[in-house]
Amino acid sequence: MSEDVPESQPSPVPSTTFMTPFDLTREEEADLHDSARSKASALLAATSNPPGPEWTRTKSLGPSILESTSPTQTSVRATALIRGSPELVLQVLDSAVVSSYRNAMRLVYQHAFADTAVLYHHQMNSHESLAVQWTAFRCHNPLLTDIDMCCVEYTNIPLFPPTSPKQSRRSTNQEDSDPNGDECLGQTCIGYKLCESITRKQCPSLQDSHYLERVSSPLWGYALYPSNNGIQVVFTMSLSHDSSSPRRLANRRLLLFLAAALPRLQQAVDVVQHQQHQHPPHTSTNTYDNNALEASSSSIT
Incomplete structure (x- = not known):
């Protein structure tokens, strides 16, 4: 994502038994973007x-x-110090190569992660990508079904990094420092990935076929901030819920597990960095694994 490459063509993926890849018109993509x-x-x-x-x-x-927590949603936030370039961290988090993204999600979230598929991905320019992904998580509650979601994914390494709304409120108190011992050097975001739940007919509910309850995430993402000895990655995720106490409690438990897993992002970054040292990447950033999705229909049972 860091290379100065021209806009590439969107890359749809092969059909599966339970969801349909799709393309977007320029107007549709602009609206989603x-x-x-x-x-x-x-x-x-x-x-x-x-x-x-x-x-x-x-x-x-x-x-x-x-x-x-609020009456309608539960949110979590976690912070971890990750050693690696912003481009490398966001490459790990970006879904351009489905097999690599699936491996990274599995490494970070372990048994809570069920599967993921990417129905649309477009490297829009050298610093922006847009995708639509389906992701499923396991709740590990025998009384509840596991969950899945359909999200638009937007990744950005800003050419001119935006300033956090709270930069002027930044404190030097101990409790406001980086919990890893490295105080964040200001509050200028140097890259981010965000997801938001959307509804697409190509990504239907799998409640009947795979017993997955479709949930909604108003916001899910990672923001990168500079720190003394690396990058301060801040993860946040929200899940909407109704008045169902079992589902609300299950969502909270899952969110806390996902938040606690953030430090394992370092392992995923190390794996990709090692692979790049062994096999230097090609110049094109729009490499897309069109075959990786074929097995996704059999991985959710």
Whole structure:
């Protein structure tokens, strides 16, 4: 994503038994792009340092994991110091190569991750990509079905990094420092990936066929900030819920697990970095694994 390459053509994926890849017109893509990009300010607000008053620290999971609850949604936030370039971290988080993305998700989220598929991906320019992905997570609750979601994914390494809304409020207090011991060098975001749930007929509910409950995530993403000894990656994710207490509790448990897993992102970055040293990448950034999705219909049972 870091190379200065021209806009590439969108890359749809092969058909599967339960979802349909699709293409977008320029107008449709522009609308999806604008909608996703409009969430950037919300992502920066949710990942700014110091955290807002809506966030509370979890007693059992340490100071780097926070949560926020409302009558309609549950949110988590986690922070980890990752050593690697912003381009490399976002390459790991980007879904351009489905097999690599699936491996990274499995490495980071382990048994909570079920599967993922990418129905649309377009490297729009050297610093922006747009995708539509389907992802499923396991809840590990015998009384509840596992969950899945269909999201638009937007990844950006800003040419002119946006400033966090809370930069002027930044504190030098101990509790506002990087929990890994490296105070964030200002609050200038140097890259981010965000996701937002959408509804597409090509990504239907799998409730009947695979017993997956479709959930909605108003915001899910990663923001990268410079730090003394690496990159401060801040993860946040929200899940909407109704009045069902079992589902609300299951969502909270899953979100806290996903937040606690953030430090394992370093392992995924190390794997990709090692692979790149062994096999230097080609000049094109629009490499897309068209065969990786074929097995996805059999991996969810």
